[in-house]
Amino acid sequence: MTQFSLSEKPLDLAGIGFGPSNIGLAIALEEQAERSGRALDTAYFDRQVSYSWHGGTLVQQSDLQISFLKDLVTLRNPQSPYSFVNYLHRKERLIDFINIGTFYPCRMEFNDYLCWVASHFSDACRYGTEVVRVEPVADRSGVISMLDVVTRGPDGIERVRRTRSLVVGTGGTPRIPALFAGLKDDPRVFHHADYVRRIATQPCAAGTPMRIALVGGGQSAAEAFIDLNDSFPSVRADMILRSAVLRPADDTPFVNEIFAPAYTDVMFNLPEDERAQLIRDYHNTNYSVVDAELIDRIYGILYRQKVSGVQRHGFLCRRQIEAVASDGAGIALTLRDLSNGVLEEIRYDAVVLATGYERNSHRRLLEPLGDLTGDLRVDRDYRVSTDPKLTAPVFIQGFCEETHGLSDTLLSVLPVRAAEIAAALYRDLAPADGRSRRQSGPTGLVAGALNR
Numbered sequence: 001m002t003q004f005s006l007s008e009k010p011l012d013l014a015g016i017g018f019g020p021s022n023i024g025l026a027i028a029l030e031e032q033a034e035r036s037g038r039a040l041d042t043a044y045f046d047r048q049v050s051y052s053w054h055g056g057t058l059v060q061q062s063d064l065q066i067s068f069l070k071d072l073v074t075l076r077n078p079q080s081p082y083s084f085v086n087y088l089h090r091k092e093r094l095i096d097f098i099n100i101g102t103f104y105p106c107r108m109e110f111n112d113y114l115c116w117v118a119s120h121f122s123d124a125c126r127y128g129t130e131v132v133r134v135e136p137v138a139d140r141s142g143v144i145s146m147l148d149v150v151t152r153g154p155d156g157i158e159r160v161r162r163t164r165s166l167v168v169g170t171g172g173t174p175r176i177p178a179l180f181a182g183l184k185d186d187p188r189v190f191h192h193a194d195y196v197r198r199i200a201t202q203p204c205a206a207g208t209p210m211r212i213a214l215v216g217g218g219q220s221a222a223e224a225f226i227d228l229n230d231s232f233p234s235v236r237a238d239m240i241l242r243s244a245v246l247r248p249a250d251d252t253p254f255v256n257e258i259f260a261p262a263y264t265d266v267m268f269n270l271p272e273d274e275r276a277q278l279i280r281d282y283h284n285t286n287y288s289v290v291d292a293e294l295i296d297r298i299y300g301i302l303y304r305q306k307v308s309g310v311q312r313h314g315f316l317c318r319r320q321i322e323a324v325a326s327d328g329a330g331i332a333l334t335l336r337d338l339s340n341g342v343l344e345e346i347r348y349d350a351v352v353l354a355t356g357y358e359r360n361s362h363r364r365l366l367e368p369l370g371d372l373t374g375d376l377r378v379d380r381d382y383r384v385s386t387d388p389k390l391t392a393p394v395f396i397q398g399f400c401e402e403t404h405g406l407s408d409t410l411l412s413v414l415p416v417r418a419a420e421i422a423a424a425l426y427r428d429l430a431p432a433d434g435r436s437r438r439q440s441g442p443t444g445l446v447a448g449a450l451n452r
């Protein structure tokens, strides 16, 4: 059942997701409102009941993989009250943090920072509210200057909120390899995105011996391996990866320059084939790679096994999973050794899929807009290029790696991107002369909504 709440005034802006991208946007919009004296009427919808930053992956040993100075604001506005340094100051930990002497706080602390910032915008965020689709609202002449955001709350009822513009910031979706698709309801098989909750329900949490397969060779797999080793002494884990080795993430300073805000222009202005080449060249800064320090720790654990002669964990590299079968006794994986083609079946009690993320949730949400949004190409300001009939601006954050570079899915350029989108929104919805450039009729809604 769908409930329409069209008695409510249309929003100026609906944000889907309230992760770092849209939290960063909320800050940029607040700054813009202060400058212009006009605030946009904005609501953000997030399906999480309360905010957490990849909460299902937050294990003790996990550190931020980027300098804390690349927080939600500092790169754009070091004087912002929403900086990580101000967070430390407010929490009375600034001096202690300095004493640790790191640029890379633990992810639990950065999660707490993000929760702290998000709490300042709690009035604008509807938690526990999943957006299921976005529909066009056409006027008599076929112009679409409004969109309906269809949400579903914990009661399962669909509700509609009308909006004059949209920003999608829904992040990645766990990648489940096709062979495991049939096991999505099996509690013994789960993606790393849900690791913390699901591992706590496994028998090993009560000390029962388990043999666990850990599929993947990226940062997530490495962190899960360390956690299984340190926190679950009854677990024997096999790390199963297609590549020959765990590769280190390249975060050396020259390479790091590709994550600078100025590099977005370089990338965007290149021809398509050269952009694709750059993404391939620098793939090892972010994907299928592991923090070098963590690689040393894993190597050390495996080496000590050799010294002691007690083999607890396995490191199965160059292995392709050929088949998966499950029954009451466990999950059997058939592995092909890519070095010699030999097949081997190994039975596990559980499987953790640290197989990365896909970036396609924006496509599903915007599907009802059909041909109007084409192939979801974006301009430099992250606005989707649409058929001229669709005048309601639609922006996407975190789905523009192909055009804007590898920094797009990370925290790297987030504060600058947020300001670029905020400026574009103000140009469209609240131009300095008080008239909306993209409004399809003299409704006067803009001034009314913005001057509230």
Ligand SMILES: Cc1cc2nc3c(=O)[nH]c(=O)nc-3n(C[C@H](O)[C@H](O)[C@H](O)COP(=O)(O)OP(=O)(O)OC[C@H]3O[C@@H](n4cnc5c(N)ncnc54)[C@H](O)[C@@H]3O)c2cc1C
Binding pocket: 016, 017, 018, 019, 020, 021, 022, 045, 046, 047, 048, 053, 054, 057, 063, 064, 065, 066, 129, 130, 131, 132, 169, 170, 171, 172, 220, 361, 397, 398, 409, 410, 411, 412
């Ligand atoms: C485990 C992990 C660790 C990471 N660590 C780092 C790091 O150290 N440094 C770095 O730069 N990057 C890191 N990243 C990359 C990460 O993508 C960014 O840091 C950042 O989270 C991107 O923010 P976002 O808001 O675009 O997406 P997300 O953080 O994924 O937030 C998206 C939000 O949208 C909500 N949502 C999704 N779909 C819907 C829907 N249909 N309706 C309503 N709400 C919805 C989700 O609940 C979520 O709160 C990490 C990624 C992972 C998976």
Ligand SMILES: NC(=O)c1ccc[n+]([C@@H]2O[C@H](COP(=O)([O-])OP(=O)(O)OC[C@H]3O[C@@H](n4cnc5c(N)ncnc54)[C@H](OP(=O)(O)O)[C@@H]3O)[C@@H](O)[C@H]2O)c1
Binding pocket: 057, 062, 063, 064, 065, 107, 175, 177, 178, 215, 216, 217, 218, 219, 220, 221, 223, 241, 242, 243, 286, 287, 288, 289, 321, 354, 355, 356, 357
């Ligand atoms: N501490 C932190 O800050 C932290 C923690 C975790 C993750 N992250 C970030 O999150 C992002 C994603 O990292 P991630 O490790 O989750 O993903 P990832 O880097 O994309 O790695 C995915 C791994 O899964 C493997 N894989 C994918 N599909 C497979 C299949 N069908 N069969 C077998 N193996 C398969 C890949 O193998 P191939 O290499 O063979 O393709 C790769 O080893 C990165 O930006 C990372 O930095 C950060």
